[in-house]
Amino acid sequence: MSEKINGTHEDGGSEGTAASRLLSLTNIWSDAPSLPPAPVPTPVPPPRPAPIAQAPVMVEVAPAPAPVPPVRARAEQWPPQKLSLALQGGGSFAAFTWGVLERLLEEPSIEFDTISGASAGAINALLLAAGLAEGGREAARARLNRFWVRLMHEASFRSLMLLGGFSPAGSSVAFGPTLRSGQFDPFDLDPLRQALSRDINFEALRGGKCPKLLIAATRIRDGQQQIFGNDAITADVALASTCPPLVHCAVEIDGEAYWDGGFGGNPPLIKLAQLSTTADLLLVQVTPTRDSYVPITLAAIDRRLDQIAANAALNAEIAAIAWAQDSTAPSLRLSRIAAEDSVDGLAQRSSTDLGRGFIRLLHRNGREAAARWLGQETVSAKSRHAAPAAEFALA
Numbered sequence: 001m002s003e004k005i006n007g008t009h010e011d012g013g014s015e016g017t018a019a020s021r022l023l024s025l026t027n028i029w030s031d032a033p034s035l036p037p038a039p040v041p042t043p044v045p046p047p048r049p050a051p052i053a054q055a056p057v058m059v060e061v062a063p064a065p066a067p068v069p070p071v072r073a074r075a076e077q078w079p080p081q082k083l084s085l086a087l088q089g090g091g092s093f094a095a096f097t098w099g100v101l102e103r104l105l106e107e108p109s110i111e112f113d114t115i116s117g118a119s120a121g122a123i124n125a126l127l128l129a130a131g132l133a134e135g136g137r138e139a140a141r142a143r144l145n146r147f148w149v150r151l152m153h154e155a156s157f158r159s160l161m162l163l164g165g166f167s168p169a170g171s172s173v174a175f176g177p178t179l180r181s182g183q184f185d186p187f188d189l190d191p192l193r194q195a196l197s198r199d200i201n202f203e204a205l206r207g208g209k210c211p212k213l214l215i216a217a218t219r220i221r222d223g224q225q226q227i228f229g230n231d232a233i234t235a236d237v238a239l240a241s242t243c244p245p246l247v248h249c250a251v252e253i254d255g256e257a258y259w260d261g262g263f264g265g266n267p268p269l270i271k272l273a274q275l276s277t278t279a280d281l282l283l284v285q286v287t288p289t290r291d292s293y294v295p296i297t298l299a300a301i302d303r304r305l306d307q308i309a310a311n312a313a314l315n316a317e318i319a320a321i322a323w324a325q326d327s328t329a330p331s332l333r334l335s336r337i338a339a340e341d342s343v344d345g346l347a348q349r350s351s352t353d354l355g356r357g358f359i360r361l362l363h364r365n366g367r368e369a370a371a372r373w374l375g376q377e378t379v380s381a382k383s384r385h386a387a388p389a390a391e392f393a394l395a
Contacts, residue, residue, distance in 0.1 A: 075394050082111045082278035085128075086267045089119025089242070089260075090287035090310060093350025095359045096339040097124045097284045099366020104139045107374060116214035116227075116272040118261035121149075121284075122241040125213060126233070130200040134208035143199045148363070150195070152356045194239055205230050212275060216261030216268045217241045220250055225264030226311075227271055235290070266310050268315035279331045282373075283318075287311055288340040288347035307347065317377045333374065342369045 035044045083104070087097055101124060104110060112132065117125030128149055131140025204210060214229045217240040240251035240258035250257040266269075268286075273281060287310040295301045318334075325332055340346045342365040349358070 002029050017143035031077050043110060050361065063358055068185040078376070079107060079110060080278065080280035080282065081109055082113050084114040084272055084276040084278055084281045085112065085116070085125070086269050086272050086281060086283040087115065087121030087124050087260045088267050088283070088285050088287060088310070089117070090123040090312065091120060091178070092353050093286040093339055093346070093349075093351050093362065094120035094124055096286050096343070096366040096369075097121065098144050099335055099363040099368075100284050100370040101128055101144060101366075102363075103367045103370035104362040107349045108137070112211045113278045114212040114214065114272055114276045116216070116268040117241070118152075118216040118265060118267045120286075121267045122215045122238060122261060123192075125215065126196070126200050126205070126238055128323060129211050129213055130202075130204055131205040132323055133207050134201060147199050148193065148359065152354060155390045177333055181305070193235055193239060196235055200235075200238075202234055205233050214240050214268050214275070216265045217243075217251075218255075218261055218263040220257045220259055223264070225261070225268065225279055226258065227258075227265075227268055262310055263313070263319065265313050267314070269314065270320055273332060273334075275319055279333050279335045281332065283314075283336040285311075287351075289315075289338075289346035290340060294347070303348070303350065306351070337373055338364070338370050339369075341364075 004158065025038060085101075087094075097120075112128070115125045115129055117123070118223045120180075124144065127143045129139050131137075131143040137140075205213060210230060212229050213228075213233060215233055215237055217226050218224075219226050234253075236251055236253050240253060241261040243251050243259050245262075250259060252258070261267075267283075269281075269283065287307050289307070289311050293300075293305070295304045297343065321332070321334060339362065343349075343362065
């Protein structure tokens with residue numbers, strides 16, 4: 001709302017100028033005939049000087065205060081005492097995240113502030129948060145372990161259907177592009193629903209001991225990303241975040257239909273940076289970005305397209321944070337642990353591979369990668385002192 005001040009005088013401007021008053025007093029425009037010389041007129045007193053118009057008083061209206069960003073806790077010591085997580089989805093590749101989280105849980109000095117996830121990353125985020133809310137670190141570690149071990153030992157067709165909800169398009173490799181949505185699983189995402197009901201108490205996600213959660217799904221109507229917070233997260237939200245359109249029917253929540261969250265944000269990163277109260281963000285990226293081979297078979301082409309699509313939204317959010325970091329969030333520190341840096345030839349592997357050896361390989365490499373990240377105290381300290389303005393680093 002702006003305030004406008006007018007500079008109009010109260011008398012309506014009725015007074016003439018000094019020149020007009022002088023002309024009227026001397027009466028030089030009179031039509032009287034000429035007469036003998038008249039006596040010397042009484043001197044006319046000098047006209048009263050015209051009032052000087054006062055400049056309008058300018059009232060400066062203060063703008064509305066800008067939204068106050070969250071106070072970010074920044075610890076100079078390493079590893080950070082408070083950490084926010086962004087967990088990417090990518091089928092069975094998310095077993096790498098299982099290893100990363102297990103290693104982080106072994107650090108008693110680290111607290112988890114906000115956790116975002118999409119697709120398989122959303123499942124890992126929910127398992128971690130529910131365990132922390134109900135039983136602390138050991139409970140979170142046990143739930144992650146129980147879920148993934150059971151998945152390995154139930155490597156059946158039904159488990160593949162469950163896993164189809166872990167990657168935006170990965171199921172197209174296993175089932176082909178000609179299937180009708182829901183043809184193989186007319187009872188919705190029952191395998192995953194049953195698995196989650198055994199390991200996650202959704203009511204506990206609303207408690208004070210639970211980290212903040214940001215679970216992404218893709219709204220079919222307009223293709224926009226929908227992010228669900230703790231109070232709105234249900235089993236249906238988890239299923240929506242892991243719903244691949246080529247295999248499962250869409251998941252409906254409050255009259256809206258949703259598909260896999262990996263299409264719109266895999267995982268949500270900008271929203272995580274906005275809501276996090278700590279400056280330290282860790283991105284766990286499981287879908288490969290690099291591939292040295294040009295695919296020529298249909299399956300290889302489809303796999304590579306899946307990888308590119310899974311990382312497209314994430315790359316855009318990373319670029320946006322990097323662009324804004326210098327001016328709006330100078331203390332923000334974003335790190336990345338990428339599965340492809342630890343697992344050779346990951347881009348050539350299938351995200352629907354539930355082989356025990358492959359899952360164990362991913363889990364082990366995730367633990368080792370997290371250990372290396374936690375142990376980079378010397379490198380981190382040197383980079384902070386050498387270039388404090390360039391703290392946005394993707395490790």
